[in-house]
Amino acid sequence: MMSTEREMIDELLKAGCGDFVVCGGARNAGLVALLEAAEGLQVWKHFEERGAAFFALGRAKDHGQPCAVVTTSGTAVAECLPAVIEAHYTCKPLIVLSADRPVEFRGSGAPQVIEQEGIFGSYAATSFEEWDGRGPLHLNLPIEEGEVDFGPWKAEVEGFLPERMSFEVRSLRDFLDSGVFRGIIAMVGGLEPEDREDAFYFLKELGIPVIADVNSGIREALGDLLVPERVFTGNLPGRVLRLGEVPVGRLWRDLEDHSGTEVLSICRNGLPGLARESKVIHAQVGRVIRGLGPVDFVGDVRDDFLKARPMFGLTDEKLESLPDSEPGLVGLLSVYATTGESLFIGNSLPIREWNDFGQRVTPYARVFANRGANGIDGQVSTWLGATAETVDSWGVFGDLTALYDLAAPAMLPQVECQGRVLVVINNGGGKIFDHLPRLAELTDNQKGAIVQPQEVSLKGWATMWGMDYLRIENREGFDDLEAGEKTLLVELVPDPVQSEQF
Ligand SMILES: Cc1ncc(C[n+]2csc(CCOP(=O)(O)OP(=O)(O)O)c2C)c(N)n1
Incomplete structure (x- = not known):
């Protein structure tokens, strides 16, 4: 007889899902083992479900097909909520397959039992029947402890056919x-x-x-x-x-x-x-x-x-005269980034600065961002998922955004790292809030609680995950920027005085 796990995987294959990010645990061990034993599937491994779900979202962004994150029971499922919300607002086929304890455990308070059924509320469909392929799907699978089939098998993924939308012009x-x-x-x-x-x-x-x-x-x-x-x-x-x-x-x-x-x-x-x-x-x-x-x-x-219309000229002059300000360095970065195969820009000041100060001549080969719910969470993970198979990928993030996703580089050994450049604009906190006129009148303490200033150096982060590291503080610093076989972490530290003047 076919196992519950195998039946579920077969359903996913029929729905066009051949890409999986697995986060192992006892309850989903059978699912993970089956996926690992399959020939013809893409299986990524992660230990942290929030990042894994964003990585899966990135995969769906990359190839346009569904990608499933596979979790064990308990809070592991709940960690997927931010990525599910992002997928909902950006209409991406992100699937969460969560293993659950058998139905009679619901409401029991037994170990690792939470109310998983429908946990994503209106953000995800909960059955193939109600899923149109243009948003998230949550499949919750109660699993009895028992035998699973661990032998090798061949998976055949069918075509993915999201429902067509009708529209008027x-x-x-x-x-x-x-x-x-x-x-x-x-x-x-x-x-x-x-x-x-x-x-x-x-x-x-x-x-x-x-x-x-x-x-x-x-x-x-x-x-x-x-x-x-x-x-x-x-x-x-x-x-x-x-x-x-x-x-x-x-x-x-x-x-x-x-x-x-x-x-x-x-x-x-x-x-x-x-x-x-x-x-x-x-x-x-x-x-x-x-x-x-x-x-x-x-x-x-x-x-x-x-x-x-006033031209961009005024801004361009300022960029020349304050080259080491944040706009100045972002402007130069935008030129270097044209050498990449893809560009991912994290929320939200980096996107605004790129819009205002980025070069306006050479289109980027592929551009990504997570703008569905404007979260600063899961940005690095999404980038790695979206570019897992792409050389020369550039990602640009704020410092708090990077600090939010510190475990993301755990995926580096599984993804393409040739020419990969991870840029963090380290301006010492959430500097986007310095730009809000509404907050101009606040005391320093009040402002500090919103900006969350920080003084960390990201060099230790590079060491921890085996990335090369380059700190750039001024225009000349770009001369040393050379991507290689390993991911290069570029910590871009603008001159605060010039930034203020700008
Ligand atoms: C998950 C989440 N929490 C909080 C926010 C509110 N928020 C928007 S921008 C921002 C600060 C981002 O700081 P950083 O990444 O350093 O970028 P910077 O503004 O300095 O460019 C915060 C906390 C959010 N968008 N998402």
Whole structure:
């Protein structure tokens, strides 16, 4: 007779899941042993479920197929919640397969028994039947202690077929058709790789100003259409067309209080990203654009806005005069990072700084970020999962973000490390909070409790996980940046005085 474990794995194979991250324990030992014995599966091993779930999310981001994290019973399952939430908001097929004690143990308080069934609430489907393949799935498997089949076997993974989404293009046509384009801009957040080309040509055709986040993957290709968002601060446009994930910058938040600006979002999760009234097309960006067909272009507004818009020039001059400030070093880093095969940027100041000060000439081959729930948790783990099979991968993170995910490099021996560069911008705490006007009036103690200043050097972290290490404090420091066979940890330490001046 086939074991419960084997039946469940077969179901997963049928659903197109051939990639597993296992975190072993007694209750799921049979599952882990079966997966290890299989031929034709990708099996990653980790000891820490929070990081493992984010790593699995990264795998799903990389290949677009489901990836399952396999946990034992008890709080091990609960550790997956942040990654499940991120997968929910970014529509990624992350699967949690949790082993549970048999049903009669529920509510008993027996060792490692917690209420696992439905633990992720509205964030995850709980059966294949209710799962559409565009978000997380939690499968909870009560397992009797007994025999499991440990022999070698051959796994056959079937194709992954998420449900297709239906959508309408009329609201986009109406939005664009209301006369001239004057007063309309586009804001582009994170885009899926397959949506990027359509979004790029569509925006070129429209010829309207674009504020694009680096994780859109098209920011550097937009040329003259790209504008800095501060052009519109206090000067909000009449209409905003948002493509992809919620944009990172301040302007999007300002829209919340300006109902005079009409907003149309086209995004996969179907959420407006604003609490006030706006329109949403719930669909893949590329499919909607293709569905729209050629745009009926009315009047050439490009020249108008090019004449009117302040250029990036002012910022560029400052970057030159304060080269060792945080913006200065991030600007230079953005040039070095073009040598990589992929770029992952952690929340959220690094993304904002990249948007504002990053180079605007050379598009990055592949760009990733975790922007679903804006958490600073699991960022390094997601990066390692998303680039597990990619050489020359660059990841850029804040210091608290890195400190949050200290066990992530445990996965390094299992992933591609050739040319891997892990950059931590160590500005001594959560410096994003220094940028909030709302917090300017706080006392130093109050501010300290929010910024969480810290003075650690990350050299010990590099030693601990066998990474090469380079500390960069100024522009010249980049001369020594050379990626090799081992992961290189770059601790980027901006000059606090220059940063303040900037
Ligand atoms: C899990 C989680 N906890 C708290 C926050 C709130 N938060 C947003 S940014 C931030 C500080 C990040 O600091 P760091 O990684 O050093 O980046 P920096 O702001 O210095 O660039 C915090 C705590 C969050 N987004 N996610």
